[in-house]
Amino acid sequence: MMAQLVEQVSVQEKVVAFTFDDGPHPVYTHQVLDIFRCAGGHATFFMIGKEMEAYPDIAAQVHREGHEIANHTYTHPNLTELKLDEAGEELRQAERLVQEVTGNAARSFRPPYFGVNEDILALAAERGYRTIGAVNGGAQDWDNPGVEHILDHTRSVVKPGSVLIFHDGYGERSQTVEAVRLLVEELTAEGYRMVTVSELLRMAE
Numbered sequence: 001m002m003a004q005l006v007e008q009v010s011v012q013e014k015v016v017a018f019t020f021d022d023g024p025h026p027v028y029t030h031q032v033l034d035i036f037r038c039a040g041g042h043a044t045f046f047m048i049g050k051e052m053e054a055y056p057d058i059a060a061q062v063h064r065e066g067h068e069i070a071n072h073t074y075t076h077p078n079l080t081e082l083k084l085d086e087a088g089e090e091l092r093q094a095e096r097l098v099q100e101v102t103g104n105a106a107r108s109f110r111p112p113y114f115g116v117n118e119d120i121l122a123l124a125a126e127r128g129y130r131t132i133g134a135v136n137g138g139a140q141d142w143d144n145p146g147v148e149h150i151l152d153h154t155r156s157v158v159k160p161g162s163v164l165i166f167h168d169g170y171g172e173r174s175q176t177v178e179a180v181r182l183l184v185e186e187l188t189a190e191g192y193r194m195v196t197v198s199e200l201l202r203m204a205e
Contacts, residue, residue, distance in 0.1 A: 005116065005133030009204035011161040014192045017200045018043040018180065019134065021072055021110060021142075022169030024051055024058035029168045031177045033065055039184045041194025042067050046110040046132075049074035049094035051169055052101065059101045068196035069098050070108040071129065076170075078115040088123055095127070108132045108197045110165075132197055134165030141176045142167050150179035158187070161204065163197060 018036075023029045023045055036043055045062050047069055052059045063069055073079065074093035082090070091109065098106040109129035111120060116131060124131045139145075139153040154164060164183075166176050184194065195203070 004121065005114070005131050006201070007133040007135050007163055008159075009161040009200055011200070011203045013203065014160045014190070015195045015200060015203060016158060016160070016187060016192050017163045017197045018166065018184070018194055019046060019070075019110070019132065019163060019197060020044070020166050020168040021046045022051070022076065022167050023047055024055045024062060025169040025173070026055060026058060028173040028177055029055075029058050029062065032168050032180065033062065033067075035177070035181050035184055036067070036194065037065065039188050039194060041184065041188070042196050042199070043194060044068040044070050044108065044197040045168070046070045046072035046108075047094070047098070048072050048076050048169065049097045052094075052097040056101065059097075063102050068108070068198055069102055069106060070110065070132070070197065071095055071098060071106040072110050073112055076112045078113050079111050079120045080115045080117050084119055084123060087120060091124070091127055091129075130197075130201060132163060135162045136164050139165075141165075141179065142171075144172060144175050147175050147179045147182075150175060151182060154179070154183060155186075160192075161200065163200070
């Protein structure tokens, strides 16, 4: 079977995986950590290698608080526009930084812009990654479309086993933080647990 983007898995429990791309960021990553600390849940941060180099202390705090750090490349290119060895180097450089912070290899990878083809999926699989998508791409939180837009386009698709995408880096993210705060409260009230992507994948096996 060809490797593919994982957006939704079949699970027995009410669990959901919140994921955050493009950090770490000195303002918004801390705000996201506060939300999950209050809720008693965990998230997965798809970090850009260059941002990890800029803010290693924040990356370390994310790990220390029990969240997962995953690979989002070193410089955030569209990998399908690179030569395959260049794409491999993007993964390798980010991988090294994740290992420095966590002591372990990242298990998940998200391609910037969801830019994948069969070669990129195969490359990621060879390096031991599951390639992670999301069910709520329509929320487009990266464009700051408004808190209500982010909420509407996430509520309509979320169900047990969903992977959700948000952004804590690269730009102004206060809309995202507010939408996530509300979603975490709502889902927790509905009996959901917030788990990392790796936990979610283990529960599906």
